[in-house]
Amino acid sequence: MAEQDCIFCSVVTGDVRAEIVFQDDRCIAFRDINPQAPVHVLIIPREHIESLDDAGRGDEPVLGHILRVAARVANDEGLTESGFRTVINTGAGAGQSVLHLHLHVLGGRPMHWPPG
Numbered sequence: 401m402a403e404q405d406c407i408f409c410s411v412v413t414g415d416v417r418a419e420i421v422f423q424d425d426r427c428i429a430f431r432d433i434n435p436q437a438p439v440h441v442l443i444i445p446r447e448h449i450e451s452l453d454d455a456g457r458g459d460e461p462v463l464g465h466i467l468r469v470a471a472r473v474a475n476d477e478g479l480t481e482s483g484f485r486t487v488i489n490t491g492a493g494a495g496q497s498v499l500h501l502h503l504h505v506l507g508g509r510p511m512h513w514p515p516g
């Protein structure tokens with residue numbers, strides 16, 4: 401997918417509005433438009449990476465970074481005691497609907513296992 405057609409690249413540029421809860425020079429965290437839990441935040445790298453399967457060795461720093469940002473966001477959202485779940489869907493068969501790598505942070509309700 402071309403970056404100009406990517407909805408999350410448009411969030412990065414500000415062309416699509418999002419409720420941003422954290423951002424820095426490498427990533428943006430914003431609330432999911434269709435939340436699946438009381439807290440549902442997406443963390444995306446500013447750079448367009450289509451999926452985890454497309455991430456290369458050079459992307460390792462940003463991948464580690466978004467995991468740490470997930471914990472920070474979860475703490476800021478008050479999930480420290482109750483816990484939180486992080487999810488990266490990769491490929492249509494796993495439920496990936498937006499082809500710009502994103503980490504879901506979910507919490508605020510009991511999480512079941514295995515996930516559906």
Ligand code: AMP
Nearest residue numbers: 407418431432433434489495496497498
């Ligand atoms: P996935 O199915 O793992 O690709 O997750 C994509 C997520 O992006 C879904 O949970 C959508 O609700 C969410 N989403 C799609 N467009 C937007 C948007 N403009 N702002 C916030 N969340 C979005």
